[in-house]
Amino acid sequence: AQSVTQLGSHVSVSEGALVLLRCNYSSSVPPYLFWYVQYPNQGLQLLLKYTTGATLVKGINGFEAEFKKSETSFHLTKPSAHMSDAAEYFCAVSGLRDDKIIFGKGTRLHILP
């Protein structure tokens, strides 16, 4: 069985500050891990994904995430927040070769001017 826990349903950061959104997963098989972003009234857009290989994954819009197997974590970071980053972010997990994705409950990111 797989599951995802996102710590903090709401996170606020100042414009220009570091963004850190936390995600821990549970998986009985080697996981594929994802971060999706959802802007208001839109569908989900893939930010980045980890499948195999390099554990530091770079995505779109300056985001990156690091897969840490020992900590079962896949935290999302961005060095400098921009107002346009305000959105809801979902961490997700799927099994190797399995199309089924399990989503976390999401973290809403607020950017303070």
Next chain:
Amino acid sequence: EAGVAQSPRYKIIEKRQSVAFWCNPISGHATLYWYQQILGQGPKLLIQFQNNGVVDDSQLPKDRFSAERLKGVDSTLKIQPAKLEDSAVYLCASSLGQGQGEQYFGPGTRLTVT
């Protein structure tokens, strides 16, 4: 490349009425998914199709929800009769189905049941 299309974008109905949602996946994508996203939660998979066959419908409330994907392209999701707790955004997604897990999402249909 066109993305996943869904219609309608918004729907308001009274409880016990019926409603249908339509999804057109990305051309060539064999796998199609319907998700339910209740306010404040992540998307929950309702049903997964591989071409025109059902792969997983374990979370679909089959007493009131039904879905089909005739000819393995477009899909419709129906609710009959609707309940208040069905108020949610219904997301359609598609993927190549190669086991890479990357799914592409449509904009969703926001359903309000009054």
